[in-house]
Each structure stands twice: as structure tokens, then as C-alpha cells.
Amino acid sequence: MVKCVVCQSTIEKGEYCDAHTIAKNNLEKRFSDWQKAYEKMSWKEYLTRISDDADIPVGEWAKEVAIYLLEQNKK
Ligand SMILES: [Zn+2]
Structure with a gap:
């Protein structure tokens, strides 16, 4: 088990929970x-x-995904 990088909720695999995966896809589309x-x-x-x-x-x-990605960008 891993955690969503944005909200820290427990997920089976990957980086984002379902809600944040959808949000990230929408961000990219937009x-x-x-x-x-x-x-x-x-x-x-x-x-x-x-x-x-x-x-x-x-x-x-x-918005949470955007903030997370910006933080990653700074590193
Ligand atoms: Zn999440």
C-alpha cells in the first residue's frame, strides 16, 4: 500500500488517489x-x-494537485 502524494490517503498503487487522478487528468486537459x-x-x-x-x-x-506539482517543480 502507498499513499496519495497529495492528500495522503491510502491507495493500492501509483501516486494519486482516484479523486486526484481525475483532477490531474482534468488539469492536463484544460x-x-x-x-x-x-x-x-x-x-x-x-x-x-x-x-x-x-x-x-x-x-x-x-487546485491541490496544482499546488503539489508546483512544489515538485521547485525541487
Ligand atoms: Zn488524493
């Missing part, structure tokens, strides 16, 4: 939409926007 709208947006800028801007309707789970 990023490709955003790249069409804002051509030069990088993944990191995108994650920063998602985690900082309360007006972006992505849901708490997606």
Missing part, C-alpha cells in the same frame, strides 16, 4: 485548451494561475 487561448503559457505559469486564482473554477482537488 492546459491544452489554455495553450490554444494563451499561446506562450508554460505548464508552470498555468499551475501558478490555477493555484493562485480563486476565480478559476477548477475545483479544490485540481
Whole structure:
């Protein structure tokens, strides 16, 4: 057994629990939409926007994943 890297709930395998896996997939999907709208947006800028801007309707789970990924980026 391992733990979800975001919420620490116990999962059988992988890095993310079901909810955070869905949230991460949604984040990635939305990023490709955003790249069409804002051509030069990088993944990191995108994650920063998602985690900082309360007006972006992505849901708490997606925000938690964005914050986690940004932390990983710093290392
Ligand atoms: Zn989780």
C-alpha cells in the first residue's frame, strides 16, 4: 500500500488517489485548451494561475494537485 502524494490517503498503487487522478487528468486537459487561448503559457505559469486564482473554477482537488506539482517543480 502507498499513499496519495497529495492528500495522503491510502491507495493500492501509483501516486494519486482516484479523486486526484481525475483532477490531474482534468488539469492536463484544460492546459491544452489554455495553450490554444494563451499561446506562450508554460505548464508552470498555468499551475501558478490555477493555484493562485480563486476565480478559476477548477475545483479544490485540481487546485491541490496544482499546488503539489508546483512544489515538485521547485525541487
Ligand atoms: Zn488524493
